[in-house]
Structure formats: C-alpha cells, structure tokens
Amino acid sequence: MRIKTRLSLLFTLLVASILLVFASVIYWSSSKSREIEFYEELEKEAITKAKLFLEAQVKPTTLHKIYLNNSEIINEVEVAVYDYDFNLLYHDAVEIDRVKETKEMIHSIIQSGSLHYTQEDWQVIGMKYSFGDRNYIITATAYDEYGYTKLQNLFVTIVVLVVISLLVIYFVGLFFADKVLLPITKMNDEVNKITATNLDLRISTKKNKDELAALGDTFNEMLNRLENSFDSQKQFVSNISHELRTPLAAIIAELELALSKEQDKAYYVQTLQNALSDSQKIVRLSNSLLDFAKASYDPTEIVFKSVRVDEVIIDACQKLQRMNASYKFNFLIDESVSSEEMMIVKANPYLLEVALVNLLENACKFSEQNACTIQVLYLDYRLTIQVIDKGIGIAQEDLEHIFIPFYRGQNQNYKEGNGIGLPLTNKIINLHKGTLQVVSKVGEGTTFTIQL
Numbered sequence: 001m002r003i004k005t006r007l008s009l010l011f012t013l014l015v016a017s018i019l020l021v022f023a024s025v026i027y028w029s030s031s032k033s034r035e036i037e038f039y040e041e042l043e044k045e046a047i048t049k050a051k052l053f054l055e056a057q058v059k060p061t062t063l064h065k066i067y068l069n070n071s072e073i074i075n076e077v078e079v080a081v082y083d084y085d086f087n088l089l090y091h092d093a094v095e096i097d098r099v100k101e102t103k104e105m106i107h108s109i110i111q112s113g114s115l116h117y118t119q120e121d122w123q124v125i126g127m128k129y130s131f132g133d134r135n136y137i138i139t140a141t142a143y144d145e146y147g148y149t150k151l152q153n154l155f156v157t158i159v160v161l162v163v164i165s166l167l168v169i170y171f172v173g174l175f176f177a178d179k180v181l182l183p184i185t186k187m188n189d190e191v192n193k194i195t196a197t198n199l200d201l202r203i204s205t206k207k208n209k210d211e212l213a214a215l216g217d218t219f220n221e222m223l224n225r226l227e228n229s230f231d232s233q234k235q236f237v238s239n240i241s242h243e244l245r246t247p248l249a250a251i252i253a254e255l256e257l258a259l260s261k262e263q264d265k266a267y268y269v270q271t272l273q274n275a276l277s278d279s280q281k282i283v284r285l286s287n288s289l290l291d292f293a294k295a296s297y298d299p300t301e302i303v304f305k306s307v308r309v310d311e312v313i314i315d316a317c318q319k320l321q322r323m324n325a326s327y328k329f330n331f332l333i334d335e336s337v338s339s340e341e342m343m344i345v346k347a348n349p350y351l352l353e354v355a356l357v358n359l360l361e362n363a364c365k366f367s368e369q370n371a372c373t374i375q376v377l378y379l380d381y382r383l384t385i386q387v388i389d390k391g392i393g394i395a396q397e398d399l400e401h402i403f404i405p406f407y408r409g410q411n412q413n414y415k416e417g418n419g420i421g422l423p424l425t426n427k428i429i430n431l432h433k434g435t436l437q438v439v440s441k442v443g444e445g446t447t448f449t450i451q452l
Contacts, residue, residue, distance in 0.1 A: 004181055008173035015169050016162070023158045030154055034147040035123070039116055042125045045077040046140035053081060053090050054131045060090055067092040077142040082106055084135055098141050099124055106137050121148070183212045191219070199227040247278035254278075302431065304346045309383060309452070312349060313374055316356040320364065327364040327371070334377030343376070345383055345452045347432055355428040358421035359387045359448050367391035367445075385450040394440040402438070 363372035
C-alpha cells in the first residue's frame with residue numbers, strides 16, 4: 001500500500017472514530033431526551049384523565065369512547081385508576097391491559113411515590129394522585145411512535161452523513177497527502193536519474209529547512225561521499241596499474257634487450273638481477289595490497305587476542321634485518337611501563353606486526369644511518385609506541401596526505417616505495433581502536449606515535 005493511501009486511510013479512520021463518538025453521544029442524548037419527555041407526557045395524560053374521571057365526574061363509558069376514537073388515529077395513552085386497596089376504579093382497555101397491575105406494583109408505588117419502566121417499547125408510569133380526602137394510584141402506558149420515528153430518522157441521517165463525510169475526508173486526505181508527498185515524488189524522480197556515470201548530479205532542495213530539505217541535504221552528502229569513493233576507487237585502480245606496469249615494463253624491456261643479441265655472461269647476470277629486483281617489487285606491492293584488504297575486513301571477522309607489544313616489536317625488527325642487514329634499531333622501554341602486564345594489549349599479531357614493519361622500514365629507509373629508535377611508554381593511561389628517526393623528515397604540505405593510498409610526497413625522489421605502507425598502517429591502528437600521529441621537521445627527522 002502506498003504511503004499516500006495509508007496516510008489518507010489513517011486520517012479517515014481517526015476522523016471516523018471522532019465522528020462515531022459524537023454521533024453516538026448525539027443519538028444516546030436524543031434517546032434519553034425522548035424517553036424523559038414521553039414520561040412527562042404520560043404523567044400529564046394520566047393526571048388529565050384522573051381529573052376527568054374523579055373531579056369532572058365524566059362517565060367511564062364516555063372516556064372509553066374517547067380512548068377508542070383516539071386509538072384509531074394515534075397511539076392513545078392507556079390509563080387505569082386504583083385505590084390504595086387495589087380496587088380498579090377505571091381502566092381505558094381492560095380487555096387489553098398492557099400494564100397488568102399487581103398488588104405488589106401498587107404497594108411499590110405507594111411506598112416510592114412513583115414508578116417508571118419500559119415494557120416491550122411501551123413506557124409505563126405509576127403515580128399517586130389525591131383528590132379530596134382520598135388517595136388514588138394512577139398507571140399509564142403508551143407507545144411513543146412519533147418519538148421512535150424521529151429517532152429512526154435521526155439514526156438514518158447520522159449514518160448517511162457519517163458515510164458521506166468519511167468519503168469526502170478520504171478523498172480530501174488523498175489530495176493533501178499527494179500535495180505533502182509531492183516533494184518526495186520529485187526527489188525520487190531525481191534520484192532515479194543518478195547513475196554511476198553521472199554521480200555529479202544532486203537533488204534540488206528548498207531553502208526552508210524542513211524535514212524533507214534535511215533529507216535531501218543528507219542524501220546529497222551521501223552522494224558526495226559516494227562520488228569521492230568512486231573517484232578514489234578509480235584513482236586506486238589507476239595507481240595499482242601504474243605501480244604494476246612500471247616494474248613489468250622494466251622486466252620486459254630488460255629481457256627483450258637481452259634476447260635481441262648475444263651478450264656476455266656478466267650482462268645476463270645483471271639482467272636477471274634487475275628482473276629479480278623488479279619482480280620483488282611486484283611481490284611487495286601484492287603483499288601490501290593483500291594486507292590492505294585484510295585491514296579493511298569487518299572487525300568482527302578479525303581475531304584479536306592478548307599479545308605482548310615488545311615481542312611483536314622484536315619480531316618486526318628481526319624481519320626487517322633479514323630483509324636488509326644494514327638496518328639498526330634502538331629499542332627502549334620507559335620506566336612508566338612498570339610491569340609485564342602493561343605490555344599486553346588486545347590485538348591481531350599479524351596486522352600489528354605489519355603496521356610496525358611499515359613504520360620501522362620507513363624510519364630506517366629515510367635515515368642516513370639506516371637506524372631508528374623504538375620507545376615504549378605509558379602516556380595518558382595508554383600504551384604508547386614511538387618510532388623516531390633522524391632522517392630527511394616530511395614536508396609540511398605532505399603531512400596532510402601521507403595516509404592517502406599511493407600518495408607519494410617530495411621524499412619519493414630519495415627512496416622507492418609504493419605509497420601503501422602508511423595508509424595501511426593507519427587503517428590497522430584504527431582497526432585496533434588506536435591512534436596514529438606524526439610529527440616531522442624537514443632535515444631533522446620524524447616521530448610516529450601509536451597509542452593502543
């Protein structure tokens with residue numbers, strides 16, 4: 001069911017409930033008023049006949065003729081007069097006798113003074129009447145045909161008006177719901193025009209900042225992020241292609257040149273060494289991309305366990321020294337780390353080692369002495385790892401971009417790299433709910449600070 005129809009139906013049901021309550025109150029009030037008014041009419045008619053019979057001394061036969069004549073035209077009131085000893089003095093229609101008075105009924109009227117009840121839609125009253133020094137009991141009953149007809153007409157009128165009102169309200173509700181939801185319909189049409197090939201399109205929003213305008217702004221912000229994501233993905237693919245193409249092109253060129261004419265053994269050895277070096281670059285790039293993918297997993301799919309940070313640092317240093325024996329590391333543990341338990345954190349050992357290897361390799365690679373210092377300390381109640389080098393430093397304009405994949409700063413002219421290491425390290429640290437900060441000054445060195 002469409003929202004427009006649902007809103008209109010809900011509004012109609014709400015109004016229907018209100019109308020039914022009011023209609024019920026009106027009908028019930030009219031019914032009670034009719035009942036009370038007819039009881040009053042019965043009392044008046046009973047007193048009138050009692051006066052005619054007792055005070056005016058009108059003969060019973062005359063009163064019977066009046067009753068019979070009126071009964072042919074209208075529902076005449078049937079009146080009976082009793083004394084306190086339950087002797088019937090007068091009755092309009094003894095052969096019919098709708099009330100069927102009993103001694104108990106007469107006694108009840110004497111005790112309470114009056115009696116009112118309904119018997120098969122016929123209203124009945126009983127009352128005391130005094131004339132001279134004697135007391136009488138008068139009963140009267142009649143069917144209020146006129147009153148019930150009015151009630152029936154009122155009921156039909158109410159039903160017709162409620163049905164017509166609900167139909168009008170439903171269609172008016174549809175009209176206004178359509179007006180209210182028109183901006184959403186337009187927004188939906190504009191969204192359907194946006195595809196992967198035209199992500200630059202945006203939803204038009206009104207200047208008045210209502211809920212729909214806020215929704216449009218939020219959607220436009222999402223499109224901005226989506227467009228940036230697509231652009232980043234395109235750039236990412238382009239960068240990977242470039243990083244792979246360069247060493248592959250070098251390998252192909254070297255091999256083609258070696259095959260073009262016969263060379264001496266030393267040339268072939270050099271060619272194979274160059275090809276091996278370029279192949280190793282491709283392997284390192286592939287490994288970095290795989291690690292980057294692992295760091296992008298859902299955190300719930302990555303196994304975290306208690307690990308000793310100092311052991312992970314030592315493993316990272318040993319791995320780098322196997323790769324390059326010239327790398328030197330100075331490992332310091334601050335006195336703020338006063339127990340072995342303070343070295344333990346919840347982490348994924350493999351990913352944490354990858355992050356440290358990237359930082360340590362960069363520190364040694366861009367340092368003249370191929371050396372760096374690793375310091376472990378407690379800072380702001382968190383285990384902190386600092387990687388410090390005395391290398392060439394990072395330019396201020398590059399610091400804002402070093403965590404962007406494949407970004408290469410001014411130092412790319414000094415050492416080779418693929419631009420994945422620092423973004424991968426940052427992603428891993430974020431995955432561990434930690435922080436990675438960098439402070440650097442050109443010509444003096446760089447300090448990376450990890451807090452876990």
